[in-house]
Amino acid sequence: TVSRVKLLDTIVDTFLQKLVAAGSYQRFTDCYKHFYRLQPEMTQRIYDKFITQLQTSIREEVSEIKEEGNLEAVLNALDKIVEEGKAQKEPAWRPSGIPEMDLHSTIAPYFLQQRDTLQRCVQKQEAENRQLADAILAGRKQVEELQLQIQARQEAWQALHREQRELLAVLRE
């Protein structure tokens, strides 16, 4: 593949060659017939100067445009992008004209990332909460046991207290 810059220079050169070929010396002398008869050498010199100046001006213009738009670098970059993307078979994506839609593809990867992060956070928190819930169930069980123990002690003491009262009653008698 020919680089775009080289293609550009070639096309401009061809354009100039053809333009010069069209504006031949023959044609020039046909138009300036009288002057040519009067001063043929001068006519030749003027024609040569005309051609040289035209080519120089146009080439300088092309260089200026290349310079101004940094065209060489831009075209080389485009060559590179085209080279990288040449495996593309089906029609390449183009803006749909609906910005929101076109933007979705750009943003989607970040939303997918966010979704995955959130999923991980939720799963992690759910696991943590399951552990907490287990701990709470165990704690509730322990509280229950403690309450039962205390109840047992309390009943024992109450029985004791009852007996104490009976005893006192007996003793008082």
Add this chain to the structure above:
Amino acid sequence: SVDPMTYEAQFFGFTPQMCMLRICIAFQDYLFEVMQAVEWVILKNLDGIPDCEISPVQIHRCTEKFLSFMKGCFDNLFGKMEQLFLQLILCIPNILLPEDKYKEIHPYSEEEFQHLQKEIDQLQEKYKTELYTKQTLLAELEEQKIVQAKLKQTLALFAELQNVGRDHGTSDFRESLVSLVQNSRKLYNITDDVEKESK
């Protein structure tokens, strides 16, 4: 129908047509300028020739004739050059520009995108719920700690009571009380007997 070549404009920062227009105008200007210079030089030369028969008007007519011919060739040739420029140089073939790379990897339809956003919103709600749940669970755990501490304190109290008995030589306070009752009954019986005998 003009092809706006917006994708090319996205890459170059200008439309190819505008670029070609700029080149065309510049080239044309040069052609006119050079022709003007040619005419000026010829007139200058004629000035130097005494009793010259050729008038400036004639020369101007010659210039116009040559220029209109050159202009015709120029337009024809430039048209071809423009076509080549627009087809081979200033055009983006079937590729994606770097800033659109994502479009290729993630072509996302409207529905898919809405669904993804909905999923994210649901996950966010779920996450918040889980965080509230965590707060609630932690709060209950804190409460349990306090309750358990209190219950253990109460148990400790009972244990201390137990120990009081033990510290005074009786292993189990209950039994000691029972043995106290039995001892006091014995004592009672003894005093009873003594009283009878003394009568």
Add this chain to the structure above:
Amino acid sequence: FDEIIVDIATKRKQYPRKILECVIKTIKAKQE
């Protein structure tokens, strides 16, 4: 017409990146 084309094309080139920066900032802020 040409200016409109260049204007739209420029936006298509620049805005996705700018919007993306905002979206990423928003996502990060939400996560924080």
